Amino acid sequence: AQSVAQPEDQVNVAEGNPLTVKCTYSVSGNPYLFWYVQYPNRGLQFLLKYITGDNLVKGSYGFEAEFNKSQTSFHLKKPSALVSDSALYFCAVRGRYNTDKLIFGTGTRLQVFP
Amino acid sequence: AAGVIQSPRHLIKEKRETATLKCYPIPRHDTVYWYQQGPGQDPQFLISFYEKMQSDKGSIPDRFSAQQFSDYHSELNMSSLELGDSALYFCASSDRQGRGGTDTQYFGPGTRLTVL
Numbered sequence: 612a613q614s615v616a617q618p619e620d621q622v623n624v625a626e627g628n629p630l631t632v633k634c635t636y637s638v639s640g641n642p643y644l645f646w647y648v649q650y651p652n653r654g655l656q657f658l659l660k661y662i663t664g665d666n667l668v669k670g671s672y673g674f675e676a677e678f679n680k681s682q683t684s685f686h687l688k689k690p691s692a693l694v695s696d697s698a699l700y701f702c703a704v705r706g707r708y709n710t711d712k713l714i715f716g717t718g719t720r721l722q723v724f725p
Numbered sequence: 726a727a728g729v730i731q732s733p734r735h736l737i738k739e740k741r742e743t744a745t746l747k748c749y750p751i752p753r754h755d756t757v758y759w760y761q762q763g764p765g766q767d768p769q770f771l772i773s774f775y776e777k778m779q780s781d782k783g784s785i786p787d788r789f790s791a792q793q794f795s796d797y798h799s800e801l802n803m804s805s806l807e808l809g810d811s812a813l814y815f816c817a818s819s820d821r822q823g824r825g826g827t828d829t830q831y832f833g834p835g836t837r838l839t840v841l
Contacts, residue, residue: 643826643827645829645830647832653834654729654815654832654833654834654835655768655815655817655832656832657829657830657831657832660827660829662827701767701768705826710781711756711758711770711773711775711780711781712758712770712773712781712783713758713760713768713770713830714770715767715768715769716767717766717767718767
């Protein structure tokens with residue numbers, strides 16, 4: 612069965628410091644991996660995805676993520692956090708064959724303090 | 726850039742009533758997906774349509790049905806509403822053709838359904 616784990620319910624970081632939001636996955640075969648961000652009363656906004664190729668993926672708003680096959684991880688990172696980055700972040704996986712659905716992790720709330 | 730449009734944004738219904746949620750995908754997107762997000766939970770996949778045909782099915786109750794129309798918009802019909810149906814319902818769309826599943830799902834703002 613496919614699954615995604617986000618081990619941290621909340622991550623706190625000071626503005627200007629680097630941030631990491633963790634994600635591990637379990638899926639048969641090679642996965643398609645996604646990060647989305649959800650602001651209050653808003654929909655899910657796409658940040659970035661890994662399909663194949665370079666393990667470091669760059670996305671919107673200065674975010675990037677590193678795919679690590681041996682550790683089955685896809686951690687989201689940003690070199691310098693902004694207060695406006697405070698939101699709920701979801702990691703998601705999509706199997707390669709015969710499925711449309713994204714399987715989401717439970718979400719990590721990022722709080723960036725001034 | 727145009728985004729996914731959902732209507733209504735908020736809906737309040739009584740138990741056992743019916744509700745219809747509408748979704749208008751990004752122009753030229755051929756695939757529509759529906760997800761349900763309960764309070765404090767992650768989104769759960771309900772159903773999807775590609776070129777007006779059902780493509781995949783998730784944990785959608787039998788009381789719910791959906792379809793995609795010739796103009797690619799989609800409607801989620803919910804009958805015999807229960808208190809537990811109170812949730813945020815997201816529609817997403819993607820441009821699937823030829824992408825072998827690598828297409829990105831872009832989400833709308835959601836419809837918040839409250840069942841009293």
